[in-house]
Amino acid sequence: xxxxxxxxGHAYVLRGADGRSALVNDRRLTSSxxxxxxxxxxxxxxxxxxxxxPADLLPLLELQPxxxxxxxxxxxxxxxxxxxxxxxxxxxxxxVMANDAAARTYTVLAGEGRRVVAGFxxxxxx
Numbered sequence: 120x121x122x123x124x125x126x127x128g129h130a131y132v133l134r135g136a137d138g139r140s141a142l143v144n145d146r147r148l149t150s151s152x153x154x155x156x157x158x159x160x161x162x163x164x165x166x167x168x169x170x171x172x173p174a175d176l177l178p179l180l181e182l183q184p185x186x187x188x189x190x191x192x193x194x195x196x197x198x199x200x201x202x203x204x205x206x207x208x209x210x211x212x213x214x215v216m217a218n219d220a221a222a223r224t225y226t227v228l229a230g231e232g233r234r235v236v237a238g239f240x241x242x243x244x245x
Contacts, residue, residue: 128156129157133226136241138217138241149243150163151165151238152241156229158182158236163239165238166242168196168215169199171199172199172202180211180236185234186235189221189237189240190238191216195215196215222237
C-alpha cells in the first residue's frame with residue numbers, strides 16, 4: 120500500500136515521473152516541463168541533458184528557488200558544467216538525477232516547505 124501526503128496549498132502536485140511521462144495533479148505530461156508548488160510550465164523546450172544550455176535554466180531560476188532538481192530522463196546524465204555553474208553562482212543548490220528519483224526528491228522537498236523548483240526532461244519515444 121502506498122500512502123501519499125497531499126501538501127496543503129500546493130496548486131501542482133507531482134505524482135510520479137519516468138523517462139517518458141509524468142503525472143501532475145491528474146494531467147499526464149509527455150514533454151519536458153518545470154514544476155514548483157505554485158507553478159507549472161508545461162512546455163520547457165529542453166530535449167536532453169547534453170543539449171542543455173545555461174539559458175535553459177532561467178525559467179527555473181526566475182522562480183527564486185533555494186534548490187533546483189534536474190530530472191534527466193530515464194537515467195542520470197549530468198549536463199555540461201557551465202549549466203550547473205549558473206545555479207552555483209547564484210547560491211542555488213542543484214541536484215541531478217533520473218526522473219523517478221527526481222520526482223521523489225522534489226516531492227519530499229516541496230512537502231517540507233522548501234523553495235524547490237524541478238525541471239524534468241521527457242522523451243516519449245524512449
